Amino acid sequence: MEVVAMRIGVIGLGDMGSGLAKNVIAAGFECTGFDLAQGRMEAFAALGGIPAASAAEAATGADAVFVMVMTGAQAHDVIVDQVAPAMAPGSVVLLTATILPDEAAAIGRALDGTGIALVDTPVSGGFPGAQNGTLVMMAAGSDAALDRARPAMEAVSATIHRVGTEPGMGQTVKACLQSLNGAIFAGVFESAALAAAAGVKGQVVHDVFVNSSAGCPAVRAALENIIDRRFEGTGSHIATMYKDLTIVMDMARSLGVPQFTASTAMQLFQAGKTRYPNGDNWSVTRITEEITGKELHR
Template sequence: MMSVGVIGLGDMGSGLAKNLIANGFETWGRDILPARHQAFADMGGHAAADTAEVGRNVHAVFVMVMKGAEAHEVILGDGGLAQSMAPGSSILLTATVKPSEARAIGAGLEGTGLQLIDSPVSGGYPGAQAGTLTMMAAGTDAAMAQARPVMEAVSANIHRVGSAPGEGQTVKACLQSLIGAQFSATFEAAALAAKAGVPGQVILDVFSTSSAGCGVVKNALEKIIDRKFEGTGSHINTMHKDLTISMALGEELGVPLHTAASAMQIFHAGRTRYPDGDNWTCTQVIEEIVGAELHRDGAKVTR
């Protein structure tokens, strides 16, 4: 059985680790927050002192950090995976970063004998915890074949979208432009319903069985009508960062992204007003403007 590592044990990485352990993989992990380290150890993982210790003990490692600079440091920095992993091992870049950042990491690994799979994921906290993530994987035939068992432990849908670093991140940027728009439209529709006095349960029932119904809309509406705006595993910083990547790719390629740009501004407002909130907290900003809140059993007038 392969030994596997996870760098970054937050909402997403902890789900990866949980499912790797459940599937019988010896799992090593590293995070900068002690509480996450302890939670990982409690679930049966080996909490490493540093990134190098993870690299020395595994055949494959998932890098699930927040930013491209962090991924670069973990993989190519002093004491990083490029220095500690044995040639022939696999690095799975599951963090969402700019395509250019993934390409730079790929270039930095040339000559190390390490295999990079550029594979951002979708499915959020629920998908990570349930092991049902969608993976957008770009890697060579050999890399994909070798990493397949560990990928199957955390994913229900593995899509081979390319062979070179950056190709997975490009697909993810396209996806996030769509998801951002779906979120934003849902937030606005929820505020519209609240102002009109429609109960949240009615909106959830109708939207969920309509042609617009999907997991993104249903999950967002459930959080809104139950007023769960923090601690749901979908911090607003992540989606805000992802939309920034989508917008940057559109600018780089000369593609107008009108709807994604509007979503970007809605998330920017939500992040500024409620910096500790999750994605759905954007709805609160709109509700404050219109003076009404959407609750499961009805709308509440606030002014």
């Protein structure tokens, strides 16, 4: 298949952004990137990327730029003040970070009249999906912008859902998804702790759960990490999921929608984040394990 000649920028080269860059480069695109952490820049260069001295430099001459930062404030600063002014009219900013829908909408309004299109496209799939190029994208933007950015998006994603036309709609769908993911994780953590207290072996729990009607990739990943006691370095940092759940609750509050299960999940993640600030999502299980004095091992 012929590679479309495009220059792609990636801002934010952490667990997720490094995967975006890896797959953009593997697809044959020229890729410039920027991150505040020097170690990440060195790893990016080792992949074959072109390190930039700033976000603006990474965006200069780019046809499309992925922005994978942590917060809405960071996204606004990077896109509105640094990236968009360096890009030519007709180019596209791909907002892959997860932020509040209102924050994405505000960024879209700030780009009105600039000739720079914004595609609001948060992703799902975590670290494995980012590294393997199998992310699910929830993309909102004009048909023209989505069509222009399609080659870059296909380089990092196995499934691209067009969920709307206006910035903020992608983030809205992502928040709904994270409400569900939070509930799934909370259920796994509590059922794993229950099994540990009852003396059930982790392998038994794993085999039954993943082959039952409740089995899904999220359940499988959570259980495998719990029973193998991998609580750090799996690419699913607890702070990220906690942030996403706060977005869920903010959106639910603004719409007047009760979120009984998601609110419980958020509090579980708050406890886990406080107790294990460097941990990954699965660390939440340890909170209940500490109460019971029983751990689930394979």
